[in-house]
Amino acid sequence: MPVKPQWLQDDISRETTDDPNIDWYTGGVYKSLYTNIAESYMTFSFDPTYNSRNQELYPFNYQESVSEYLNKVAGQLSRRIRYLTKVDWIDKTDENQWKVSYTVTDSVFRSITTNTETFDAVVIASGAFHYPMIPQIPLLNNFKGRIEHTINYKADIQQYIGKKVLIVGSSFSAIDCIRDLAPYAEIHLSKRSSHWYYPWFKVVCDTAGIALRRPAIKQVDDKGNVHFSDGTYTSYDVIIFATGYISRFPFINDKYIHLSDDSSYLQDVYLMMFSIEDPTLSFVGLSVSSIMFRGFELQAKIVAAVYANKVALPPQEVQRQWFQDRIAKFKARNITVSKFQIIADDELEEYINELSRLAPQCRTDYKKKTTELTVEAMILSIELFFFKLLAGIEDALIKLPGEKERLEKLKQEALKVIAKLPGADPSRNPFLAEK
Numbered sequence: 533m534p535v536k537p538q539w540l541q542d543d544i545s546r547e548t549t550d551d552p553n554i555d556w557y558t559g560g561v562y563k564s565l566y567t568n569i570a571e572s573y574m575t576f577s578f579d580p581t582y583n584s585r586n587q588e589l590y591p592f593n594y595q596e597s598v599s600e601y602l603n604k605v606a607g608q609l610s611r612r613i614r615y616l617t618k619v620d621w622i623d624k625t626d627e628n629q630w631k632v633s634y635t636v637t638d639s640v641f642r643s644i645t646t647n648t649e650t651f652d653a654v655v656i657a658s659g660a661f662h663y664p665m666i667p668q669i670p671l672l673n674n675f676k677g678r679i680e681h682t683i684n685y686k687a688d689i690q691q692y693i694g695k696k697v698l699i700v701g702s703s704f705s706a707i708d709c710i711r712d713l714a715p716y717a718e719i720h721l722s723k724r725s726s727h728w729y730y731p732w733f734k735v736v737c738d739t740a741g742i743a744l745r746r747p748a749i750k751q752v753d754d755k756g757n758v759h760f761s762d763g764t765y766t767s768y769d770v771i772i773f774a775t776g777y778i779s780r781f782p783f784i785n786d787k788y789i790h791l792s793d794d795s796s797y798l799q800d801v802y803l804m805m806f807s808i809e810d811p812t813l814s815f816v817g818l819s820v821s822s823i824m825f826r827g828f829e830l831q832a833k834i835v836a837a838v839y840a841n842k843v844a845l846p847p848q849e850v851q852r853q854w855f856q857d858r859i860a861k862f863k864a865r866n867i868t869v870s871k872f873q874i875i876a877d878d879e880l881e882e883y884i885n886e887l888s889r890l891a892p893q894c895r896t897d898y899k900k901k902t903t904e905l906t907v908e909a910m911i912l913s914i915e916l917f918f919f920k921l922l923a924g925i926e927d928a929l930i931k932l933p934g935e936k937e938r939l940e941k942l943k944q945e946a947l948k949v950i951a952k953l954p955g956a957d958p959s960r961n962p963f964l965a966e967k
Contacts, residue, residue, distance in 0.1 A: 560661050560683040564712050565595040568704060568910045573823045574598060579605055591909060620646070622654060622784040630654045630812065653812040653839050656781065657832075660820060660873065663780040665796070666773055667700070667724075669749050676756030681773045685709060692717040692770065698758060700749065701774030703729055704914075709772055711918050714742045720768070722760065724748040732915050779818075779873070788813055796870035802851035803886060804873055805831055811838070811845055821875035821883070822907055830887055833894035843891045854886075877907050 567574055570591040582601050621633040629650040636645045664681035682705040693716045699709050702723040710719055721743040728734045737743045747761045759765040778795035790799040800808045807813040816831045837843040862869045875883050
């Protein structure tokens with residue numbers, strides 16, 4: 533019997549369920565996943581090259597290449613890493629040190645030994661994509677089919693052939709799911725907002741018949757039908773939530789962690805790195821940006837500099853003011869504060885400069901123009917690769933008036949942008965070539 537997902541079994545969930553049809557696995561990596569950040573920002577400065585690349589997606593890479601790269605880097609740092617070790621609980625001792633309890637397991641995660649050690653500081657670098665965010669949907673328990681989140685989506689096409697699938701969300705993961713499943717299943721797409729992050733995606737759904745657009749879900753009735761805000765309803769075999777993630781740290785005493793009411797971001801953290809109340813608790817990788825690994829590396833260097841007493845943090849009142857100013861900026865721009873930990877492209881330079889002023893010796897090789905080109909390449913390539921990877925759809929689309937010309941123009945624009953990226957060689961990308 534499938535294990536009930538964490539987001540439906542603990543106190544963070546908005547719903548509870550005993551539904552045995554809910555499928556749950558850890559890890560949000562699926563077969564067709566590829567990066568939307570250029571390779572130059574998916575490496576660390578001390579090892580800036582991938583051993584193998586998926587040439588067809590250059591300057592991006594499939595997840596296998598990223599995994600291989602990270603394993604290579606981890607191999608260089610092995611003497612500093614305790615593998616197969618799970619942190620169970622973090623708390624403070626009476627002497628104000630950090631007490632870390634952990635379990636060492638074997639290769640199939642069976643417990644071997646448990647232990648406790650004390651440390652002067654703790655750095656949490658556990659990632660931002662572990663706990664799925666599920667919208668509040670009344671009576672979700674009534675759903676008769678399979679409920680998934682993109683964290684446990686594996687692009688196993690056989691599971692979806694001939695099924696009626698509702699995808700909730702409209703950003704990167706939703707686009708990937710639709711690209712994978714549209715040739716094999718009847719796809720409906722539900723989204724709350726009228727705003728489209730990628731306007732072309734709306735056109736694709738409406739014009740090419742890839743997905744039937746639906747408004748926000750209102751509730752699920754006692755027969756398992758999904759009701760929408762426009763009064764319509766229908767039944768589905770599968771619901772896939774592509775709705776992002778919440779922040780949660782179940783391995784540390786709550787009194788050291790202050791989450792927002794909706795658990796979307798961590799409060800009272802300076803530069804999204806240091807606990808304002810206790811700077812011996814810090815975070816690396818809490819924020820998400822377009823420079824990914826290079827951004828994490830910069831944060832790690834700064835944490836190391838602070839803990840080595842090479843750099844001093846500003847007074848607490850200055851740190852609190854930084855946090856309050858960021859909250860105020862979001863509200864002034866009418867941006868939901870739930871995106872607090874996302875560093876938008878138009879604020880990335882300012883954030884990098886703030887970090888660099890704190891620790892000039894740690895400054896990254898960030899270049900605004902390179903990042904702008906990377907983002908432009910990402911936007912163009914996501915659209916282009918969507919059509920290229922979606923079996924049979926490109927051929928159908930080019931029969932529409934003006935579509936063949938638009939796709940050709942898109943391809944040429946992508947080539948021009950990719951050619952400007954550091955170390956780029958667009959000629960090695962056969963994916964952009966004619967069929």
